[in-house]
Amino acid sequence: MYHAHFGLRESPFHITPNPAFFYAGNERGDILEAMLYAIGHGEGIIKVTGEVGAGKTMLCRMLESRMPPHIDMIYLVHPNLDPLEVQHAIAAELGLSTHGLRADEVQRALHAELIARHSAGRQVVLLVEEAQAMPLDTLEAIRLLSNLETARSKLLQIVLFGQPELDDNLNLSSMRQLKERITHSFAVPAMAPALTGDFLAHRLRAAGHEDGALFTPAAARLIAEASEGIVRRINILAEKSLLAAFAADADVVEARHARQAIAESPFGRRRGLQGRRRWRVVALSAALALLIAGIYWSILAAGANL
Structure with a gap:
């Protein structure tokens, strides 16, 4: 549905392997x-x-x-x-x-x-x-x-x-x-984060886009992080990001479109949940450290008053 909007002759991010879209990098x-x-x-x-x-x-x-x-x-x-x-x-x-x-x-x-x-x-x-x-x-x-x-x-x-x-x-x-x-x-290694933007551009050019410059660097970085370098995930997130940009009538895929795609993806949600859990652990550890420090200084102060 977005082919004409972005100047594409076919979908660039199908997960079915097609040799025409082979990326020789990485x-x-x-x-x-x-x-x-x-x-x-x-x-x-x-x-x-x-x-x-x-x-x-x-x-x-x-x-x-x-x-x-x-x-x-x-x-x-x-x-x-x-x-x-x-x-x-x-x-x-x-x-x-x-x-x-x-x-x-x-x-x-x-x-x-x-x-x-x-x-x-x-x-x-x-x-x-x-x-x-x-x-x-x-x-x-x-x-x-x-x-x-x-x-x-x-x-x-x-x-x-x-x-x-x-x-x-x-x-x-x-x-x-x-x-x-x-x-x-x-x-076969995971896709290097620094190459994710080039991978996306390559697939877009193979699908008919003039220069492949549809994803902003910020959007590519978000997709690289959320996908953890797994090519199938990159393709899924890129496809969802294109749809989000098309729905917003945008000419390029920006970070906000990538965030929307990540939020709607199972592995994106899992990664977000893990991130929230890590922050909770950090916050709890910090609070516990402050509590122990407070008790320690209270004991010292009580000893000094004896």
Whole structure:
């Protein structure tokens, strides 16, 4: 509804990952290039971790969009699979029919298909999303798939995307073999506060705005603080701020619009409540300190009068 008002051709802050809006700053471009290099050289298992909403799925989509034509990308998006189910799922992604096959038969079918693709000059890359939620024995089954190789290269390249809990799982002694197969680990950082304004401007330009200068520095600072650098939260707050500015018939998003957006957001309210609680604790501590000091000086004064 506000597109024409702000000179936009589409909404700039959708939370659905769209490669057209990829922001290469804050290490994201460097991580993407390193992942492309690692996949291109067939170097072991790659791990990408980050908090919820940090931008892992966007990196996954960018990886897909940048893959050369000879690479076949397959996905595991449902983590709650047992070891046999995960083999069937991978086989289905490769176009194989495995109905009624035993586990060893599925493995042989997978191996044969991967060898055939390798002989045809193709490379297969498996992208595993929400890997932190996978059962440990399923992760181990995926590790065993990474053993499939020729004398010179892996038949299946694996990229694990997950929340920081994935590292907790990999640190278990039972997971040490999988952990040792990981040759590249990347952590998607929270958005640096100083870059939030640039991130907002980049998204606005990608959506058609002439120069991206819609958020005042004060508004960007408020969004950076309230979002704690989580990209999904930044997008949610920016969208709400644009709506608030549009409703006020303003030409730019000012601090007052950002405050309104923060007040209407669940995490913004939670942060405000935590802030109020901290101030209450500080005030109570100060009052208690004054009371103790008063008692102490009263005792001293009474002693001096004896």
